[in-house]
Amino acid sequence: MNSRKPQTPPPACYAQTIPGLEQVASDEIRDRLGGEILRTGQGLVVFKVPEITADLLELRTVEDVFLFAWGSDQLSYRALDLDWIEKWTKSKADWPRMLALHHSIRTKPKGNPGYWLVVQQSGKHVYQRQYTRQALARGLGQAIHPKWRVVEENADIEFWLTIEGTQAICGLRLSDRTMRHRTYKREHRPASLRPVLAAAMARAADIQPGMVILDPMCGAGTLLAEARLMVQSNGKGKVRLLGGDVDAEALDCARLNLRTMGGGTFCRWDARRLPLAERSVDRILCNLPFGMAYGVGENLGQLYAATFMEMKRVLRPNGLGVVLTSEVAAARQAALVCRLSVAGSMRVRILGQPATYLTLRGV
Ligand SMILES: C[S@@+](CC[C@H](N)C(=O)[O-])C[C@H]1O[C@@H](n2cnc3c(N)ncnc32)[C@H](O)[C@@H]1O
Known part of the structure; x- marks a missing residue:
């Protein structure tokens, strides 16, 4: 007879991503971790994995990963919610187990840990965020040792509660800021792309080892960096x-x-006249100029058409381009003129503004 105690399954996890990327993130969670998706919401994916390991922190299309404590879609907007938040926090989660799992991935703090509570709240609730935070703190009273210190910076442990309208989700953050900002990004530019969105675009481009990848308007190089990391993490190949x-x-x-x-080859040029041979590139990734910073007074349609013409010229047969813009009509029109077909499109929200990435293929 097997006398070993059956192991209880690990708690669920959830990830926050850019709104619009829930499906992309779900695919990555399935592919990379063998995860099972339990539900998705705006910018949110709730999932289960067979085991809680540091591999969770290798996901590239999510900005943060958490151990799930509790969730509800029945908030009422009224003060009564605060009682529920306290009660659910106190009784619905196995905090000691979650903290042990947290310490197995992140370094276990020496001595009394410093902790922080993060509350994100949007909607017309009668209670303000500070009262939600107090309710969360009261609920956590039993999980946190009285000697643990509240610290505003470099907390060892972060408890998060995110509320959007009637929905609430609470958990223990496993990731830190490097998941969202990456470690390679030393220099930032205005209009620099969020790495998670760059990673999603690299996934859409189906990049394989050995390929030549071009970004004709590379800015700080985020798309190229994510393209390389995507291939390295998949198969250790090179691009x-x-x-x-x-x-x-x-x-x-x-x-x-x-x-x-590993660097790359960089050159100052005008994307409308690329110093590259015909059919010399396998994939193109590009965050096109658009919006307030670039759109005013410029004829984006002409810029897009001239740039797409060059993209078509340098792409190899079966090549793909993935381009991001908020001026989707102008991009579609330019693709039509240049005889590039739109093989896919994904709508996202960046800082509340809609944008779309299109996958383009030569016809
Ligand atoms: C939206 S930004 C790209 C940001 C980049 N993806 C990043 O993460 O930093 C657009 C870039 O296009 C460049 N650009 C605009 N017009 C260009 C042109 N005709 N040829 C080459 N680059 C151009 C700008 O200098 C800017 O760096």
Whole structure:
């Protein structure tokens, strides 16, 4: 007879991502971790994995990962919610087990840990965020040792509660800021792409080892960095990176950001006249100029058409381009003119503004 105690399954996890990327993130969770998706919401994926390991922190299309404590979609907007938040926090989660799992992934703090409570709240609730935070703190009273200290910076442990309208989700944060910001990003540029979105675009481009990857408007080089990391984490293969920009300072940033991960070839150019041979590139990734910073007074339609014409020229047969813009109509029109077909599109929200990435293929 087997006398070993059956192991209780690990708690569920949840991840926060950019709104619109829930499906992409779910696919990555399934592919990379063998995870089972339990539900998705705006910018949220709740899932189960067979085991809680540091592999959770290797996900590239999510910004934060948490151990799930409790969730509800029945908040009432009224003060009564605060009682429920306290009660659920006190009784619905196995905090000691969650903290042990947290310490198995993140370094266990020496002595009394410093902790922090993060409350995100949007909606017309009658109670303000500070009262929600107090309710969370009261509920956690039994999990936190009285000697643990509240610290505003570099907390060892973070308890998060995110409320959107009637929905609430509470958990223990496993990730830190490097998951969202990455460690390679030393230099930032205005309009620099969020790495998670760059990773989603790299996934859409189906990048394989041995490919030549081009970003004709590379800015700080985020797309190229994510393209390389995607291939390295999948199969340890290599890709060749080509980046260019009209702005010399942007190129300096890109060179610096890529330096620690194998570099690339960078060149100052106008994307409308690329110094590259016909059919020399397998994949193109590009965050096109758009929006307030670039759109005013410029004819984006013409810029897109001239850039797409060059993209089509340098792409190999079966090549793919993935381009991001908020000016989707202008991009679709330019694709039509240049005889590039739109093989896919994904709508996302960046800082509340809609944008779309299109997957383009030569016809
Ligand atoms: C939206 S930003 C790209 C940001 C980049 N993906 C990143 O994460 O930093 C657009 C970039 O296009 C560059 N750009 C604009 N017009 C260009 C052109 N005609 N040729 C090459 N680069 C251009 C700008 O200098 C800027 O760096």
